[in-house]
Amino acid sequence: MSATTLTETPQQADRAKTIYEKSVPGRRAAQLPPLGEGINETPIDELIPAHLLREQPAELPEVSEPEIIRHYNRLSRRNFDLDTGFYPLGSCTMKYNPRLNERVAGLPGHAKLHPATDPSDAQGALQLMYLLQESLSEITGLPTVSLQPSAGSQGELAGLLLTRAYHDDQGRNPTKVLTPDTAHGTNPASVTMAGYEVVKVATNEQGGVDVEDLKSKIDDDVACLMLTNPNTLGVFDENIAEISSLVHDAGGLLYYDGANLNAIMGQARPGDMGFDIVHVNLHKSFSQPHGGGGPGAGPIAVSGRVEPFIPRPQVVRNEIGDEVFFDLDYDRPKSIGRLRGFQGNFGVFVRSLAYILSLGGDGLSEASRLAVLNANYLKQRLSEGRAGKYLPVAFDRHCMHEFVLSGAPMKKDLGIKTLDLAKRLLDFGFHPPTVYFPLLVDEALMVEPVETEAKSDLDAFAEAIESILEEAEGDATVAQNAPYTTPVRRLDEVGATRKPVIRQQIA
Amino acid sequence: MAGYTPATASDQAEMLAAIGVSSIDELFEQIPADIRLNRELDLEDGMSESEVYRFLAGLADMNLDAERIPSFLGAGMYDHYVPAIVDAITSRSEFLTPYTPYQPEVSQGGLQVMFEFQTAMSEITGLPVSNAGLYEGPSAAASAAYLAMGQTGRTGLVASRGLHPHSRETLATHAVGFGATLTEVGLEGGLTSADELEAAVSEETAAVFLQNPNFLGAVEDIAALGEAVKARGAMLIVQVDPMTLGILRPPGECGADIAYGDGQPLGNRLDFGGPSFGFFCAREEYLRKMPGRIAGETTDVDGRRGFVLTLQTREQHIRREKATSNICTAQALNSLAGMVHLAWLGKQGFVELGELLARRTAYARGLVGSLDGYELLHDAPVVREFAVRSDRPVDELLPLGDQADGPAPRLPVYPLGRDYPEYEDCFLVAITENRSVDEIGWLAHMLEHAQAGWGEHIHDHDHEGNPVAGALR
Ligand SMILES: Cc1ncc(COP(=O)(O)O)c(C=O)c1O
Numbered sequence: 001m002s003a004t005t006l007t008e009t010p011q012q013a014d015r016a017k018t019i020y021e022k023s024v025p026g027r028r029a030a031q032l033p034p035l036g037e038g039i040n041e042t043p044i045d046e047l048i049p050a051h052l053l054r055e056q057p058a059e060l061p062e063v064s065e066p067e068i069i070r071h072y073n074r075l076s077r078r079n080f081d082l083d084t085g086f087y088p089l090g091s092c093t094m095k096y097n098p099r100l101n102e103r104v105a106g107l108p109g110h111a112k113l114h115p116a117t118d119p120s121d122a123q124g125a126l127q128l129m130y131l132l133q134e135s136l137s138e139i140t141g142l143p144t145v146s147l148q149p150s151a152g153s154q155g156e157l158a159g160l161l162l163t164r165a166y167h168d169d170q171g172r173n174p175t176k177v178l179t180p181d182t183a184h185g186t187n188p189a190s191v192t193m194a195g196y197e198v199v200k201v202a203t204n205e206q207g208g209v210d211v212e213d214l215k216s217k218i219d220d221d222v223a224c225l226m227l228t229n230p231n232t233l234g235v236f237d238e239n240i241a242e243i244s245s246l247v248h249d250a251g252g253l254l255y256y257d258g259a260n261l262n263a264i265m266g267q268a269r270p271g272d273m274g275f276d277i278v279h280v281n282l283h284k285s286f287s288q289p290h291g292g293g294g295p296g297a298g299p300i301a302v303s304g305r306v307e308p309f310i311p312r313p314q315v316v317r318n319e320i321g322d323e324v325f326f327d328l329d330y331d332r333p334k335s336i337g338r339l340r341g342f343q344g345n346f347g348v349f350v351r352s353l354a355y356i357l358s359l360g361g362d363g364l365s366e367a368s369r370l371a372v373l374n375a376n377y378l379k380q381r382l383s384e385g386r387a388g389k390y391l392p393v394a395f396d397r398h399c400m401h402e403f404v405l406s407g408a409p410m411k412k413d414l415g416i417k418t419l420d421l422a423k424r425l426l427d428f429g430f431h432p433p434t435v436y437f438p439l440l441v442d443e444a445l446m447v448e449p450v451e452t453e454a455k456s457d458l459d460a461f462a463e464a465i466e467s468i469l470e471e472a473e474g475d476a477t478v479a480q481n482a483p484y485t486t487p488v489r490r491l492d493e494v495g496a497t498r499k500p501v502i503r504q505q506i507a
Numbered sequence: 508m509a510g511y512t513p514a515t516a517s518d519q520a521e522m523l524a525a526i527g528v529s530s531i532d533e534l535f536e537q538i539p540a541d542i543r544l545n546r547e548l549d550l551e552d553g554m555s556e557s558e559v560y561r562f563l564a565g566l567a568d569m570n571l572d573a574e575r576i577p578s579f580l581g582a583g584m585y586d587h588y589v590p591a592i593v594d595a596i597t598s599r600s601e602f603l604t605p606y607t608p609y610q611p612e613v614s615q616g617g618l619q620v621m622f623e624f625q626t627a628m629s630e631i632t633g634l635p636v637s638n639a640g641l642y643e644g645p646s647a648a649a650s651a652a653y654l655a656m657g658q659t660g661r662t663g664l665v666a667s668r669g670l671h672p673h674s675r676e677t678l679a680t681h682a683v684g685f686g687a688t689l690t691e692v693g694l695e696g697g698l699t700s701a702d703e704l705e706a707a708v709s710e711e712t713a714a715v716f717l718q719n720p721n722f723l724g725a726v727e728d729i730a731a732l733g734e735a736v737k738a739r740g741a742m743l744i745v746q747v748d749p750m751t752l753g754i755l756r757p758p759g760e761c762g763a764d765i766a767y768g769d770g771q772p773l774g775n776r777l778d779f780g781g782p783s784f785g786f787f788c789a790r791e792e793y794l795r796k797m798p799g800r801i802a803g804e805t806t807d808v809d810g811r812r813g814f815v816l817t818l819q820t821r822e823q824h825i826r827r828e829k830a831t832s833n834i835c836t837a838q839a840l841n842s843l844a845g846m847v848h849l850a851w852l853g854k855q856g857f858v859e860l861g862e863l864l865a866r867r868t869a870y871a872r873g874l875v876g877s878l879d880g881y882e883l884l885h886d887a888p889v890v891r892e893f894a895v896r897s898d899r900p901v902d903e904l905l906p907l908g909d910q911a912d913g914p915a916p917r918l919p920v921y922p923l924g925r926d927y928p929e930y931e932d933c934f935l936v937a938i939t940e941n942r943s944v945d946e947i948g949w950l951a952h953m954l955e956h957a958q959a960g961w962g963e964h965i966h967d968h969d970h971e972g973n974p975v976a977g978a979l980r
Binding site for chain 2: 016018019020023027028029030032033035036037038039040041042044047048049051052053054055057058059060061062063065068069071072073075076077078079080081082083084087089092094095096097098100102103104105106107108109110111112113114115116117118120121122123124125127128135138139141150151152153154156157160161164165184185186188189190191192193194195198235236238240241264265266267268269272273281283289290291292293294295296297311330336337338339340341342343344345346347348350353354356357358359360361362363364365366367369370372373374376377380381397398400422423426431432434437451452453454455481483486487488489490491492493495496497500501502503504506
């Protein structure tokens with residue numbers, strides 16, 4: 001996208017007015033239906049005792065409908081979005097969101113179906129969920145899928161509670177969970193919430209798990225090892241078979257963080273690598289739009305020995321005579337129970353199944369192949385010229401679907417930090433990569449170009465980086481003070497934390 | 508296979524040449540051969556857009572949704588009218604397709620929406636701080652428990668049986684990980700038993716969970732129940748239905764430390780259960796222990812007003828195993844839908860809708876309660892949902908017609924038996940502004956037939972254009 005889309009004239013600078021600041025007493029948008037013939041306008045305090053009632057109306061904005069539309073449309077223009085620009089945010093798989101998926105998710109049969117509808121009147125919805133379970137089972141190489149978790153991190157927590165239930169069932173109570181130092185923050189946070197202790201495992205020179213370090217930390221107190229493979233460095237851990245048997249031999253389970261599944265669909269499957277539990281982020285590999293921070297969904301796939309413990313209810317396919325009936329099975333005595341209400345983020349399931357049906361097995365496989373091709377090509381482009389000099393690839397080898405650069409030389413030689421480069425990229429009309437993650441790499445930039453981007457976009461991105469570095473060789477302050485063309489420039493985040501203003505004060 | 512990937516054969520050849528490999532396969536050689544799949548995935552071949560549409564529309568058509576039958580199902584999710592502007596705004600690419608606002612300079616739209624949302628949720632709950640949203644209701648209960656345990660250093664959780672069964676079950680699931688114990692408090696006359704509550708709360712209790720209106724639709728006296736909770740130094744946590752807060756006393760004025768709930772009634776469609784959003788509001792002192800994203804106001808280097816994600820040192824990406832929550836991707840788009848709906852209702856409409864619900868519900872409750880074979884489960888005050896006891900077993904009651912000619916559609920009311928064995932013969936009826944007087948009349952008519960047995964009724968009526976056929980759109 002061109003940077004100017006987000007630029008505003010000085011006259012438009014009041015864009016940051018909130019809807020509350022546009023409120024005028026007496027204005028309104030809603031017109032409600034009449035109460036209905038025969039229904040009395042009984043005073044509310046005759047229906048509900050006065051002491052249980054609200055005395056003052058809540059302060060909500062008083063605005064007309066055209067003002068609401070204008071307000072939020074104007075706000076929307078202060079956002080950078082995937083539909084208008086390259087968004088190589090590492091670990092987030094910002095792939096194109098097919099509009100067909102929105103259309104089918106919006107059909108009344110899906111969108112207006114109440115979650116407590118009797119299964120006999122929701123056969124289409126249950127069949128849809130069943131088909132998605134089956135598809136994800138095949139893609140992950142594990143026999144059973146629960147669609148319930150709301151996102152990756154809830155899938156992780158579910159997986160860890162499954163781990164606990166599994167060990168408990170065997171009369172064991174191990175206390176530790178191993179995670180590599182490259183793990184995403186949700187992994188250790190989930191471990192604590194599941195009542196386990198985090199034990200960190202070091203990374204070796206190739207970017208994989210340091211097997212010697214792992215060996216020294218494995219004992220029968222290890223409940224589980226959580227791993228992302230390819231990991232957050234974009235590196236596939238080729239010792240996975242050995243790692244897997246080390247953990248299994250000690251009685252532990254293997255958890256696969258599926259955030260990076262987009263690298264390996266149809267190429268390799270976590271189940272075949274020895275993992276017992278996998279979460280899949282439907283908002284990453286399976287094209288659910290990211291929505292400015294969700295919704296997503298984080299289904300889990302599990303091996304046979306973990307199956308008895310999965311959340312309930314589970315969608316099942318029953319055959320009664322020659323009739324097929326899809327049902328919700330609550331009768332799962334060893335289940336860990338529920339992570340959330342009802343059956344999960346069904347609207348997300350519709351979109352993801354639409355995506356899987358559109359691509360098919362061969363298409364999913366091709367998507368991963370092209371994601372890996374794009375990543376290696378962009379990595380190659382960025383190992384040339386100034387990028388190669390100032391932004392070396394951490395763990396330089398063929399990558400999978402993403403790779404990590406280190407801005408350390410850039411910081412040392414040019415005096416610009418990864419943050420400065422990221423901010424300057426905004427002026428060039430690109431969303432920056434993920435920055436300062438993984439923690440292992442100094443001044444990290446994590447780049448994930450995804451399969452839905454054209455070569456020309458990758459080239460343009462590489463050229464932008466080259467230009468920024470060239471510019472910085474001449475004058476580092478340009479990047480240091482960037483951005484210039486965005487609706488606001490660098491914001492005072494420290495001040496925001498010191499004296500938090502997190503809501504509008506209403507006079 | 509769909510055309511979602513631009514790379515042509517010649518693009519691919521150029522890219523491979525630049526990388527210095529001869530095929531894409533070579534890039535995958537880093538995966539050891541013995542764990543490569545080496546076959547196609549066993550899935551159907553890709554389909555054209557029109558085929559996928561037709562297939563999924565076919566599945567949608569098998570569902571009896573709220574446009575095809577008047578739905579009186581509630582239990583936390585309601586068939587409200589979602590104004591057209593909600594769809595118009597949430598389908599804009601600029602809201603639909605970005606991710607979490609990690610780069611605030613180009614995410615002011617999303618961040619400001621969060622700030623407005625926080626203000627609105629804080630206003631309707633009467634609590635000073637709000638986050639930018641969580642996944643949904645029951646998991647927000649678990650987040651609240653986590654906060655309360657950290658805050659009080661205690662491990663006991665107490666929940667009224669008036670709390671949504673999904674919230675209780677979610678709490679029980681998480682309690683295993685949190686190292687907490689969960690005790691339930693029974694209901695009396697539809698309301699949380701004050702005596703049982705008092706007996707259940709001790710110096711070990713971290714928090715007490717109540718719901719208002721409770722699962723049976725009854726409006727609780729939260730302030731009165733809360734006294735026993737406060738006396739023991741436990742936290743008072745209340746799950747609320749946001750759509751009732753136009754008329755009900757907000758939890759913040761009833762002594763609640765935390766109020767949370769499911770945002771579905773605000774601007775979100777039913778979607779067979781999700782995605783909707785969770786909200787989470789609290790007293791000021793818990794600000795730095797809140798779960799999830801929070802947007803804050805600040806200024807840029809030129810002194811212009813702007814918004815950022817703030818207090819991030821609570822969060823998993825910084826604090827890792829010490830984070831206040833593991834949440835990362837939340838349900839921001841659904842919170843936006845909620846905000847737009849609230850702006851559309853506005854200060855007056857929000858009250859009017861609450862009043863409309865209370866009056867229509869009183870009417871429907873009176874009507875259903877007077878039918879032969881039915882009685883009200885409780886006579887506590889209600890806003891939008893009520894519980895009914897039936898002489899005939901609920902299972903037999905619900906099929907609309909005898910099932911001689913194959914399965915009949917079910918009357919869309921919520922049977923209580925699965926969640927409450929003690930109310931096996933009861934069901935819930937929920938009312939929204941979408942349920943007209945005529946539809947309420949249809950419900951009463953169906954319930955009458957259902958109690959008496961269908962016999963020839965349904966056939967007789969069919970010939971005369973009966974209300975079943977008429978209502979099943
Ligand atoms: C590697 C990794 N693990 C876990 C997660 C958590 O997933 P979610 O945001 O869906 O909770 C993410 C992404 O955000 C991730 O990149």
